[in-house]
Amino acid sequence: MIATTDTKLGGTKLPESQEIATKLSESQQPATKLPKLNMPLPGPNAKRVVELDTKYVSPSYTRDYPLVAKRGQGAMIEDVDGNVFLDFAAGIAVCATGHCHPEVVAAIQKQAAELIHLSGTDFYYEGMPLLAEKLSSISPGKESKLVYFGNSGAEAIEAAIKLVKYHTKRDKLIAFHGAFHGRTMGALSLTASRAIQRRGFGTLLSGVFHMPYPDTYRGTYGVRPECAAADCLSYLENELFRRRVDPEEVAGIFIEPIQGEGGYILAPAEFLQGLQKICRKYGIMLVADEVQSGMGRTGKWWAVDHAGVEPDIICTAKGIASGMPLSAVIARESVMDWKPGAHASTFGGNPVCIAASLATLHLLKTKYMANAKRVGEFILKRTADWTQKFKNVGEVRGRGLMIGIELVKDQKTKEKAQEMRNRIIQAAYHKGLLILGSGDTTVRFCPPLVIDEEQAEFAVKTLEECFREEEAK
Ligand code: PLP
Numbered sequence: 001m002i003a004t005t006d007t008k009l010g011g012t013k014l015p016e017s018q019e020i021a022t023k024l025s026e027s028q029q030p031a032t033k034l035p036k037l038n039m040p041l042p043g044p045n046a047k048r049v050v051e052l053d054t055k056y057v058s059p060s061y062t063r064d065y066p067l068v069a070k071r072g073q074g075a076m077i078e079d080v081d082g083n084v085f086l087d088f089a090a091g092i093a094v095c096a097t098g099h100c101h102p103e104v105v106a107a108i109q110k111q112a113a114e115l116i117h118l119s120g121t122d123f124y125y126e127g128m129p130l131l132a133e134k135l136s137s138i139s140p141g142k143e144s145k146l147v148y149f150g151n152s153g154a155e156a157i158e159a160a161i162k163l164v165k166y167h168t169k170r171d172k173l174i175a176f177h178g179a180f181h182g183r184t185m186g187a188l189s190l191t192a193s194r195a196i197q198r199r200g201f202g203t204l205l206s207g208v209f210h211m212p213y214p215d216t217y218r219g220t221y222g223v224r225p226e227c228a229a230a231d232c233l234s235y236l237e238n239e240l241f242r243r244r245v246d247p248e249e250v251a252g253i254f255i256e257p258i259q260g261e262g263g264y265i266l267a268p269a270e271f272l273q274g275l276q277k278i279c280r281k282y283g284i285m286l287v288a289d290e291v292q293s294g295m296g297r298t299g300k301w302w303a304v305d306h307a308g309v310e311p312d313i314i315c316t317a318k319g320i321a322s323g324m325p326l327s328a329v330i331a332r333e334s335v336m337d338w339k340p341g342a343h344a345s346t347f348g349g350n351p352v353c354i355a356a357s358l359a360t361l362h363l364l365k366t367k368y369m370a371n372a373k374r375v376g377e378f379i380l381k382r383t384a385d386w387t388q389k390f391k392n393v394g395e396v397r398g399r400g401l402m403i404g405i406e407l408v409k410d411q412k413t414k415e416k417a418q419e420m421r422n423r424i425i426q427a428a429y430h431k432g433l434l435i436l437g438s439g440d441t442t443v444r445f446c447p448p449l450v451i452d453e454e455q456a457e458f459a460v461k462t463l464e465e466c467f468r469e470e471e472a473k
Pocket residue numbers: 092152153154155157180181182183256260261289290291292293317318
């Protein structure tokens with residue numbers, strides 16, 4: 001890849017891909033900005049694909065409804081029967097720049113025609129250090145960073161687990177109740193989201209301790225919602241460190257600054273700040289899992305930026321390359337001190353994924369991170385009265401375009417309304433809105449960061465319609 005430096009952005013631009021991008025953007029404009037359904041769902045082609053899938057594909061996947069996608073553009077998905085949906089799921093918060101953004105597609109096409117793979121494990125190519133330099137520059141803290149590239153969120157977590165052990169020469173790890181860090185055996189040992197994710201897989205990593213996450217809506221395990229930050233910090237210092245694990249043996253604390261699969265729960269800034277202090281006091285590595293919350297989704301590069309926290313290590317994936325498989329572990333230079341051979345991956349940091357990521361970062365920086373902030377604020381404002389308007393809405397919370405709507409049977413008791421949540425997700429699909437659940441009883445909005453107010457308004461109105469229909473039952 002021959003890159004030129006665009007000084008204004010402090011980054012890399014791919015001038016030859018601009019031409020392809022312009023052509024693509026002219027030929028692939030979405031036909032509509034809002035959903036258009038032509039038939040009762042699922043249509044005949046969708047049914048055929050689902051049947052085939054059921055016959056040949058692993059049954060371990062959880063599909064909430066039979067969306068069978070054919071193509072995507074911006075925030076719109078067209079299915080195999082010609083129905084068009086508004087996508088507020090973005091491939092689980094992945095397609096940050098929207099589906100098939102012309103500049104990302106052009107970067108992929110150009111790179112694929114030039115060099116698809118040769119393994120950064122063995123050789124060099126320019127994209128890898130260019131992207132690492134950019135990731136270093138957008139990560140908090142004065143110290144320069146080093147970056148390790150993998151293929152998925154779980155791989156980033158695996159690498160971080162190994163790195164914290166290697167660097168500290170300690171082997172205990174701490175994570176949180178409700179956490180989701182991935183499904184490979186190391187990452188799964190930190191995950192404490194659902195028992196089904198662990199069931200049947202035997203013994204996981206030893207030396208992993210879980211503690212309550214500062215949930216300011218529900219509180220858990222004796223944590224008071226109104227004192228969640230202080231209670232959780234106290235649990236760590238006065239319970240965990242006194243009774244179960246010596247802090248001098250802890251290599252790392254892994255935290256999602258906003259729990260993703262756990263229910264879009266935001267850790268208060270004072271908790272993250274307190275956690276950083278405790279980590280520094282005992283020489284424990286603070287690892288921010290920003291696989292879902294990172295890459296501009298919250299309106300800043302990282303969710304930890306909202307709290308002014310500087311983790312020792314950031315793990316990121318999902319939105320980093322607009323849908324191409326790539327993840328990164330970004331660590332302080334003095335922390336990533338492992339030696340050649342200590343860790344590597346054949347495909348990690350593949351040139352095509354890196355090209356997609358460079359284009360993605362440029363778009364996030366110039367347009368879409370600010371858009372996430374703006375449209376996210378619009379949604380939070382539009383939904384601010386939902387707890388008064390709808391008896392089943394317990395709380396609406398979020399930052400940028402990472403927004404969770406927690407549903408309850410009763411606002412006072414906060415009894416979870418999981419079945420209702422599942423029905424609402426189905427109902428939204430039948431109205432042309434693609435959404436996902438999160439946690440036991442939360443609906444999440446994690447759309448591409450390209451959506452505008454009109455599309456946000458459609459999603460808000462659609463959910464309002466779903467709530468009214470539920471109330472009328
Ligand atoms: N960490 C977080 C916070 C996630 O949300 C996820 C996936 O949802 C992962 C890790 C695992 O990522 P992947 O599915 O790419 O392995």
